[in-house]
Amino acid sequence: AVKAAEAADILQTDQAGLLEPENDMERTTSLTQTELKRNYLDDDTARHIYNLDMHQSAPYGLEYDRSGRYNIMYGAAGHLAMMDCHQQSLVTEFYVQERIRDACFLHNFTLFAAAQKNHAFIYDQTGAEVHRLSDHSDPMALQFLPYHWLLASVGRAGWLKYQDTSTGALVSQHRTQLGACRVLRQNPTNAILHAGHSNGTVTLWSPAQGKYLAKLLCHKGAAVHSLAVDPTGQVMVTGGADRRIRIWDLRMYKETISYFVRGGVPTSIDISQRGLLAVGHAGQTTIWNADALHRKTQDPYMHHSMPRCGPVETVRFRPFEDVLGIGHSRGVSSIVVPGAGEPSVDTSEYNTNPHQDAKQRKEAEVRALLDKLQPEMIALDPDQVGGIEESDPHKRLERLQDLQEEANHNKKAPKKKKSKKRGRSKIQTKLRRKHKNVVDQNTLKLREAREKEKVAKATEIRGEIASEAPREQAPSALKRFF
Structure with missing residues (x-):
């Protein structure tokens, strides 16, 4: 092993070399x-x-x-x-x-x-x-x-x-x-x-x-x-x-x-x-x-x-x-062409190992598929993928507004349910019964409005009765003042 290392050091087969002329007259x-x-x-x-x-x-x-x-x-x-x-x-x-x-x-x-x-x-x-x-x-x-x-x-x-x-x-x-x-x-x-x-x-x-x-x-x-x-x-x-x-x-x-x-x-x-x-x-x-x-x-x-x-x-x-x-x-x-090729082979790179066997080739193919890049990542500046975005609040606000507009544009309007009035529907009856005892905010508001309406009507009726009672009880000579 020592002799092999010495020979490799002398030959330097892992380093690239070029043709060099021995004198100025040689090309x-x-x-x-x-x-x-x-x-x-x-x-x-x-x-x-x-x-x-x-x-x-x-x-x-x-x-x-x-x-x-x-x-x-x-x-x-x-x-x-x-x-x-x-x-x-x-x-x-x-x-x-x-x-x-x-x-x-x-x-x-x-x-x-x-x-x-x-x-x-x-x-x-x-x-x-x-x-x-x-x-x-x-x-x-x-x-x-x-x-x-x-x-x-x-x-x-x-x-x-x-x-x-x-x-x-x-x-x-x-x-x-x-x-x-x-x-x-x-x-x-x-x-x-x-x-x-x-x-x-x-x-x-x-x-x-x-x-x-x-x-x-x-x-x-x-x-x-x-x-x-x-x-x-x-x-x-x-x-x-x-x-x-x-x-x-x-x-x-x-x-x-x-x-x-x-x-x-x-x-x-x-x-x-x-x-x-x-x-x-x-x-x-x-x-x-x-x-x-x-x-x-x-x-x-x-x-x-x-x-x-x-x-x-x-x-x-x-x-x-x-x-x-x-x-x-x-x-x-x-x-x-002396000095043209890279002398050291990176065997960890996908499918660049010239000595790989069938098992290594299959593993490299699977790893390459897992690490496959998307076509959208191809750009003139390769460093923009994986980089850190600059903290600019104006750019972020514009980006958020664009995303919101795009989401609103793609959002579909809810379809109105058609009211079918032909015959009776057992399902609609059951649903009404289910929601009958459900108390939510709209139900409370509706109840309050109905109570106020009842109180107003009762007050109005009592006022009319109270205004008619003294006129009937007054003498006939004084009824014209009521």
């Missing part, structure tokens, strides 16, 4: 994957460098699950395949006989969704069709929110729809009013969806609001082709048809840095767990260091060229590994 961009595999990598890491030629169903895209162990590859001709990246073995493979535009995993690798020609479909790890989401018509892009169990899609008609995968209910649907949308990514910190449109704008969406939360003009006069948000949720990177990569500060919604892409339009962008930026353009992939997101950098970190494989369809970093997956017009490629 890390000149290092190819062939040279990296032959001279610098061990066998376990070198096996992650490969090329899969599948030009029959190309172009291909790919996505990784949250643990980084499984990936799903989807071809435009209808080919779907899931692979175990640890064992490098095929889990399932089938053809759907129609075009596939996008695919993503759900809460774990046992279920994944595919955006096909007319509808979105959900399949299990054996390739069996589980559901057909008829509400998601003609989808172009998919995203799954793991903490809310929401599957979001945006279609050719411009409708953004949220489906709850735990209950099967359609949570909300919003019309973007900006035409067809092919770019949809999520902010990992607050679950806000970023949609890129053909007019160069990016809109931010939440299922709780019928209108976009924010709208940014990222590429004036050019369509947005790619988009990515860093793990901190503070930086957004967009790529447009103007061959520009623009970096935005989401705290101020302002552009900070801009880069020009020489090799073509940036068709796909992704940011790793350690902040590395990958850009796919034409038949090339360029990786920039994390510093490029915060200040202007002249030279990229790495460069990978794929002759006769352009354009690049998808670039995706593999979680917890220094691996970048590339989908292109000839198939799928995998390259090693």
Whole structure:
């Protein structure tokens, strides 16, 4: 154990590292994957460098699950395949006989969704069709929110729809009013969806609001082709048809840095767990260091060229590994990018443990369902949930008045009972007898009124009698004075 600890301390496999040039004349961009595999990598890491030629169903895209162990590859001709990246073995493979535009995993690798020609479909790890989401018509892009169990899609008609995968209910649907949308990514910190449109704008969406939360003009006069948000949720990177990569500060919604892409339009962008930026353009992939997101950098970190494989369809970093997956017009490629992945895995996080067994997976699924967040909690400021409301009496009074008005508005007026006068009713007679001896405040008032009325009548009668008696008893000569 002591020797193993010393070896671990020397190797430092739990810390992220980067390629560093030995002198000023050396450039890390000149290092190819062939040279990296032959001279610098061990066998376990070198096996992650490969090329899969599948030009029959190309172009291909790919996505990784949250643990980084499984990936799903989807071809435009209808080919779907899931692979175990640890064992490098095929889990399932089938053809759907129609075009596939996008695919993503759900809460774990046992279920994944595919955006096909007319509808979105959900399949299990054996390739069996589980559901057909008829509400998601003609989808172009998919995203799954793991903490809310929401599957979001945006279609050719411009409708953004949220489906709850735990209950099967359609949570909300919003019309973007900006035409067809092919770019949809999520902010990992607050679950806000970023949609890129053909007019160069990016809109931010939440299922709780019928209108976009924010709208940014990222590429004036050019369509947005790619988009990515860093793990901190503070930086957004967009790529447009103007061959520009623009970096935005989401705290101020302002552009900070801009880069020009020489090799073509940036068709796909992704940011790793350690902040590395990958850009796919034409038949090339360029990786920039994390510093490029915060200040202007002249030279990229790495460069990978794929002759006769352009354009690049998808670039995706593999979680917890220094691996970048590339989908292109000839198939799928995998390259090693040192320093890209997070070295330490938080196994307490839901479905991020790449070594979990079936029992642990079931427990994680149950815990995730118990801790599921409501769609109304998705907002631009993630700290507002669980925060303390400011003690402002005016705000509280306005809130109470609004609640009172809403309650009065929703309160229904009591219906009047119809008096039925046909025949006798035994039930009404019984009820009258029951309430006959019930003495309440109204009964007491009624009794007092009746007593006063009786006393007044008796007094009036006595007065009349008293006034007539002396007139009758008086002599006839004096009766005229009464």
